[in-house]
Amino acid sequence: MGLVLAGRRRLPPLLLALLLACKPYSPCDEEAACVSPSTSSGEATVSGESSSGESSSGDGSSSSGSTAVDSGSDAGTNGQTDSTDSTGTTSTGAPAVCGDGDVDPGEECDDGNTDDADACPPTCLRDRWVFVTAATHKPDFGGAEGADSLCRQYALQSGRADDTWKSFKAWVSDSTTDIRDRLTPGVLARYVRTDGVVVARGVDQFFSGTLEASISVDEFGAPQEGGVITGTRPDGTAVPGSLHCDDWTFVGDQLSLHYGVITATDEAWTMPSDMDFNPTACGASWRLYCIEGA
Structure with a gap:
């Protein structure tokens, strides 16, 4: 029997030692999953995995907060989502619309309508000028670049243009370069004569x-007729095998050139197929087609 202290029976030393050595019962002895609080993020770890919805409350019970479900979308504070394009740029506004009255990126004009007959067509790209020169020239104008320079000069002299017309090109090919490679590709603007008549709806129509x-x-704005120097087939490529008046630097009957008919709208506008008359000698004077670039 043990000793009595302060009215209570003292446990025998052997029994006290046995009780202190026993491990208290825990649900972990029977459950595979035990919950232990995380010290860094306040999240609970379950069987080695992170639970994003619950945290230990310190008394062995879990907090009642609900777990947010990731739906794959990035929601804003007002419940709306922002769209992200392929470049990673986030856009929150409506897409640009030709005809809304605002000149948006990628547009050159916007008059608030989609009327095809006014100065700003439904593409919202301003019209480009195209004309045939009033003056005629012998074919020694200094190559294709010399022809381009003449077109820019005539555009400025007409009073219808300013220094922004520096991108004019002459519809001329030579032995090394096709005109289709000298024009700005893919332009969808209309090409109009100086009297406002549409000649082509996009640069590709010229080809x-x-x-x-x-x-x-x-x-x-005055009408003309006759022939025009081109050296170019209907698809915009140079006539093969032609010397093009020594690439537009020679005058004389020893060499020849290919020309177009100013009043034609079929393939003859750049090169008639009648080989009895085309090509012809490099001795006469001709006009040039001039086309505004980008």
Whole structure:
């Protein structure tokens, strides 16, 4: 029997030692999953995995907060989502619309309508000018670049243009370069004569063999007729095997050139197929087609 202290029976030393050595019962002895609080993020770890919805409350019970479900979308504070394009740029506004009255990126004009007959067509790209020169030239104008320079000069002299017309190109090919490679590719703007008549709806129509209207009006708006130096087939490539008047630096009957008919809208506008007359000698004077670039 043990000793009594302060009215209570003292346990025998052997029994006290046995009780202190026993491990208290825990649900972990029977459960595979035990919950232990995380010291860094306040999250609970279950069987070695992180539970994002619950945390230990310190008394062995879990907090009642609910777990947010990731739906794969990035929601804003007002419940709306922002769209992200392929470049990673987030856009919260409506897409640009031609005809809304605002000149948006990628547009050159926007008059608030989609009327095809006014100065700003439904593409919202401003019209480009195209004309045949009032003056004629012998074919020694200094190559394709010399022809381009003449077109820019005539555009400025007409009073219809300013220094922004520096991108004019002459519809001329030579032995090394096709005109289709000298024009700005992919432009969807309309090409109009100086009297406002549409000649082509996009630069690619010049390579199709058919125009909307003939390029028979000069830079001043006056009608012209006759022939024009081109050296170019209907698809916009140089006539093969031609010396093009020594690449537009020679005058004389020893060499020849290919020309177009100003009043034509079919393939003859750049090169008639009648080989009895085309090509012809490099001795005469001709006009040039001039087309505004980008």
